[in-house]
Amino acid sequence: MKQTFASLLMLIVMQPAMAQRKINRTKDPLQIITVKVEGGKFDMGSDEHTEDRKPAHTVSLKSYNIGAYEITQDQWEEVMGKNPSMYDCGQCAVTNVSWTDIQEFITKLNGKSGKHYRLPTEAEWEYAARGGQTERISFDKNRDNTIVARGGVNELLVSQDNRKIPAKEKTGKPYAGKVLPGTVAWFDRNSEDHVHPIGRKKPNALGIYDMSGNAEEWCSDFYAGNYGSNMPQDNPQGPTGGRSHVVRGGSFASNADEVGVTRRAAYLPETKSSSLGFRLVEEGN
Numbered sequence: 001m002k003q004t005f006a007s008l009l010m011l012i013v014m015q016p017a018m019a020q021r022k023i024n025r026t027k028d029p030l031q032i033i034t035v036k037v038e039g040g041k042f043d044m045g046s047d048e049h050t051e052d053r054k055p056a057h058t059v060s061l062k063s064y065n066i067g068a069y070e071i072t073q074d075q076w077e078e079v080m081g082k083n084p085s086m087y088d089c090g091q092c093a094v095t096n097v098s099w100t101d102i103q104e105f106i107t108k109l110n111g112k113s114g115k116h117y118r119l120p121t122e123a124e125w126e127y128a129a130r131g132g133q134t135e136r137i138s139f140d141k142n143r144d145n146t147i148v149a150r151g152g153v154n155e156l157l158v159s160q161d162n163r164k165i166p167a168k169e170k171t172g173k174p175y176a177g178k179v180l181p182g183t184v185a186w187f188d189r190n191s192e193d194h195v196h197p198i199g200r201k202k203p204n205a206l207g208i209y210d211m212s213g214n215a216e217e218w219c220s221d222f223y224a225g226n227y228g229s230n231m232p233q234d235n236p237q238g239p240t241g242g243r244s245h246v247v248r249g250g251s252f253a254s255n256a257d258e259v260g261v262t263r264r265a266a267y268l269p270e271t272k273s274s275s276l277g278f279r280l281v282e283e284g285n
Contacts, residue, residue, distance in 0.1 A: 029078035030113050034065040034282050035206050037132045044126055045227050046262040053262045057229040059123050059236060066120055066128045067279035068208050069198040070215050079108050086274040091197040093215035093277040099245045099269035102218060102278055117280040119220040122246045123236050129176045129261040134205035174260045176211035177204030185213030185259045191252035211249055212259040215277030219246040223266035244268055251275035
């Protein structure tokens with residue numbers, strides 16, 4: 001009897017994961033599942049990390065639809081005819097694709113699907129990874145009666161007195177939905193040094209998976225060392241030119257700091273890596 005109960009309990013626990021696997025396998029490979037991110041303001045970047053994450057600066061974005069998952073090897077092969085990934089796994093994030101390769105993929109995908117997909121801007125990527133407007137700051141008193149801000153990492157403009165929270169007073173979620181990376185990210189401590197199937201870790205508050213870890217993700221922007229803080233802050237598109245493009249999110253080979261939502265890197269557009277993939281934004285949806 002105990003063994004039967006344990007078996008039933010295990011089946012109940014595994015059912016959501018099994019359902020997720022079935023959904024991912026049976027859907028049309030050309031169908032990109034997206035999540036709507038409601039527009040708003042957020043503080044992009046961090047003054048507490050490496051120089052290229054500074055300065056934190058307020059950005060405004062309009063609403064957009066971003067992929068709930070990284071593009072898979074099956075999806076890439078359906079469009080391009082072959083799988084470039086070094087680790088062969090149809091439902092894993094596609095990797096070993098350059099920024100230039102992705103532009104060809106997008107052109108073909110748009111032609112086949114009749115939709116308009118593109119890479120996310122760096123601002124769109126970070127805002128979605130942080131959870132959009134779903135995470136709000138709340139205020140608590142410590143034992144010594146000092147006020148500390150807790151909760152989200154987005155809504156850093158405080159309406160009650162219209163001031164920014166000093167970083168030393170703020171606690172938030174540095175990974176895509178969590179304070180600690182283990183439940184949301186495949187990274188160097190749990191990945192066994194390879195990419196994993198999409199959607200196996202927990203999503204962030206918007207229902208978006210793998211924005212921390214698994215595969216690093218290309219963005220559309222050229223890279224700016226000053227984090228674009230000298231450019232327009234309404235729906236920023238990044239610099240008008242440059243040598244490198246932005247990569248976000250860290251990968252299965254990254255350490256904990258490198259899978260944080262503010263981590264950024266610059267890669268030449270022809271760069272390919274077994275840890276480098278992408279997700280898409282759909283326009284007009």
